[in-house]
Amino acid sequence: MATSLRGTPPPPAPPAARRGVVADLSVVAAGVVLVVLAAVVGRLSYGGGHEVYLGWPPLLAQWLPHVGPGTPAAVVTSVLVVVFGPGLARRMRWRGLLAAGYAAAVAWTLSLALVDGWQRGVVARLSSADEYLNDVGRVSDVGAMLRTFTDFVVTADQPGHWTTHVAAHPPGAFLFYVGLDRLGLGAGGPAGIVTVLVGASACVAVAVAVRALAGEDLARRVLPFGVLLPGAVWAGVSADGMFAAVLAWGVALLAVGAIGRLGWAAAGGLLLGVAVHLSYGLVLGGLIASAVVVATRRWSAAGLAVLGAVAVVAAFTAAGFWWFTGLQRTGVIYAASAAAARPYAYFVWANLAAVAFAAGPAVCAGVRRLLAAPRAVPVGVLLLTAGGLAAVLLADLSGLSKAEVERIWLPFVVWLAVPCALLPRARRWLAAQAGLALLVNHLLLTVW
Numbered sequence: 303m304a305t306s307l308r309g310t311p312p313p314p315a316p317p318a319a320r321r322g323v324v325a326d327l328s329v330v331a332a333g334v335v336l337v338v339l340a341a342v343v344g345r346l347s348y349g350g351g352h353e354v355y356l357g358w359p360p361l362l363a364q365w366l367p368h369v370g371p372g373t374p375a376a377v378v379t380s381v382l383v384v385v386f387g388p389g390l391a392r393r394m395r396w397r398g399l400l401a402a403g404y405a406a407a408v409a410w411t412l413s414l415a416l417v418d419g420w421q422r423g424v425v426a427r428l429s430s431a432d433e434y435l436n437d438v439g440r441v442s443d444v445g446a447m448l449r450t451f452t453d454f455v456v457t458a459d460q461p462g463h464w465t466t467h468v469a470a471h472p473p474g475a476f477l478f479y480v481g482l483d484r485l486g487l488g489a490g491g492p493a494g495i496v497t498v499l500v501g502a503s504a505c506v507a508v509a510v511a512v513r514a515l516a517g518e519d520l521a522r523r524v525l526p527f528g529v530l531l532p533g534a535v536w537a538g539v540s541a542d543g544m545f546a547a548v549l550a551w552g553v554a555l556l557a558v559g560a561i562g563r564l565g566w567a568a569a570g571g572l573l574l575g576v577a578v579h580l581s582y583g584l585v586l587g588g589l590i591a592s593a594v595v596v597a598t599r600r601w602s603a604a605g606l607a608v609l610g611a612v613a614v615v616a617a618f619t620a621a622g623f624w625w626f627t628g629l630q631r632t633g634v635i636y637a638a639s640a641a642a643a644r645p646y647a648y649f650v651w652a653n654l655a656a657v658a659f660a661a662g663p664a665v666c667a668g669v670r671r672l673l674a675a676p677r678a679v680p681v682g683v684l685l686l687t688a689g690g691l692a693a694v695l696l697a698d699l700s701g702l703s704k705a706e707v708e709r710i711w712l713p714f715v716v717w718l719a720v721p722c723a724l725l726p727r728a729r730r731w732l733a734a735q736a737g738l739a740l741l742v743n744h745l746l747l748t749v750w
Contacts, residue, residue: 325674326667326725333658333666340655343648354705355640358746360652361659362706366747370423372416373744379409380530380736387526388728396518400506403525407502410529411538415498417743420491427539427750428497429490432466434479434541438488441480448473449622455631467541469635472628473618474579475541494539501543504716505529507550512720514557515597515682520723527668527722530732532739533660536709540750542581546713549577549587553686557594560603567603571610578611579618582629583703583710586696590689590717597682641704649704657694660708660715662738664731668721683720690717709750 337360344351344359351357357364383406391399415423429435441447454462455469463469468476482493505528513521537543552573559567574591577584595604615625636642658666669687676684693714697703703710725731742748 322671322674322726326670329666329670330663333663336651337655337658340652344652348645348648354644354648356705360649360656360705361708361742361746361748362750363746363748365745367745368417368747369744370417370419372413372418372423375409375413376417376740376743379406379413380733380740382406383410383526383530384729384732384736387529387732388523391522391525396513399522399525400509403509403529404503404506407505407529407534408499411502411534411543412495412498414535414739414743415494415538418747424494424539425490427490428479428493428541434465434467434476435483435488435490435493436465437468437476438480438483444477444480445621447476447480448618451623452627452631455628455635466635470632471581472579472625473623474576475545475581478544478580497541497544498538501537501540501547502534504537504543504547504550505531505719507547507554508716508719511550511554511557511594511686512682512723514554514561515594515686516680520680520683523723523728524720526728526732527664527719527735528716530735530739531660531716531719532662532735532742533708533712533715535739535743535748536660536750537712540709540712542709542712542750545577545580545584546716548573548580549584549590549713550716552577553587553590553594556591556603556607557598559606560594560598560600564603564606567600568606568610571607571612572614573610574607575611575614577713579614579623579625581713582625582632583697584713586693587713589692589696590686590714593682593685593689597685636702644704646701646704650698650701653698653703653705653707654694656705656708657711657715659738659742660712661718662735664722664725664735665715665718667731668723668725669718671724672721679721679724683723686717687720690714690720694718706749 340360344354344356348354348359351359356362390402394402417423451473454464456463479488479493482488482496487493487496505525508528509521509525512524537546552570555566555570555573559565559570574587577587591607595601618625672679672684672687694711697711722731
């Protein structure tokens with residue numbers, strides 16, 4: 303006679319599974335220790351943050367517990383994704399799942415921004431004195447702007463200089479906001495909403511790339527973690543969130559092209575070319591794109607992607623902007639800025655603590671599982687994650703990004719969600735991701 307198992311407790315986890323969970327939690331604990339050390343050293347050793355030019359080391363933020371109109375929506379969105387996300391990711395049709403994931407990412411990112419209120423959380427983000435929209439009114443002739451762009455990449459005490467963010471980047475990002483202005487979307491509110499709508503698609507692009515390189519099952523498991531990535535706190539409203547999406551779609555289209563639809567590889571190359579004209583640092587995104595080529599060994603796809611990227615570079619060069627001149631003159635700005643005075647000895651490790659806020663505990667655990675058994679996972683998962691990690695580490699060692707990396711490195715951090723697909727008990731890890739984002743956004747006032 304069969305014995306009913308209904309209501310009986312589940313069998314205990316096998317020792318190997320328990321050891322895996324303990325190791326996961328140990329890595330997360332090490333991340334917490336790193337964050338605490340960065341906060342303590344930043345305050346005690348550097349004049350309460352004054353010598354590192356941070357209000358709340360290692361983040362560019364200040365302590366300000368608050369709630370806002372986005373609070374209920376952020377809580378509800380996170381609960382829905384945590385409770386229903388993994389199940390829906392398994393059952394929904396692929397295209398419907400991507401649409402649902404994108405909608406959830408938009409809701410999550412926008413609601414987090416609105417925790418700070420409409421004016422402070424959305425409108426003012428891109429319209430401050432240092433931001434892109436401040437200079438849009440100066441452009442009456444786009445061609446002339448491109449031809450003379452580097453002439454105004456100078457230090458702030460010289461007349462006619464671009465604002466900080468326009469000068470510190472290639473003109474691609476500025477062109478984006480000039481274009482929005484021409485469409486009647488140049489005010490802080492509309493431009494902020496468009497930026498969120500673009501940036502929120504990064505998680506979909508990552509899932510598309512994982513599906514192409516490692517199969518649909520892993521891609522489905524990755525998507526909820528991409529949606530609830532704590533970096534959404536800084537993606538909305540930040541041009542760096544938009545940069546992350548452009549780079550991610552460039553890699554994703556290259557991956558789709560590499561598995562058989564070569565035309566998409568050329569489109570991916572075009573976006574990768576655009577990406578390096580959005581931010582100089584995105585040249586490191588080539589490491590992630592290279593992961594696709596190494597994983598698939600489709601050199602024809604690589605060739606088409608290179609042609610697409612070169613076409614973009616050629617177009618900007620023909621219009622009068624030479625990337626290397628812009629980079630050299632941006633170095634002049636950096637040498638005269640507060641960033642150059644920030645101590646390398648602190649930020650070379652404190653930057654990683656800042657990234658931990660944007661990545662979250664699930665990424666720490668996922669990367670640990672990947673490194674513990676690299677041969678047990680598809681090569682695509684391994685290489686995409688390695689590309690993201692290598693980009694972060696090289697950017698860190700360069701010393702060219704000291705502080706504010708919780709947003710600056712978002713284009714690389716979104717790829718660190720890939721190994722989260724390896725985690726058991728996804729709902730618990732998703733809850734940890736959402737909880738971190740909610741705590742940061744409600745306890746600190748971030749600049750982005």
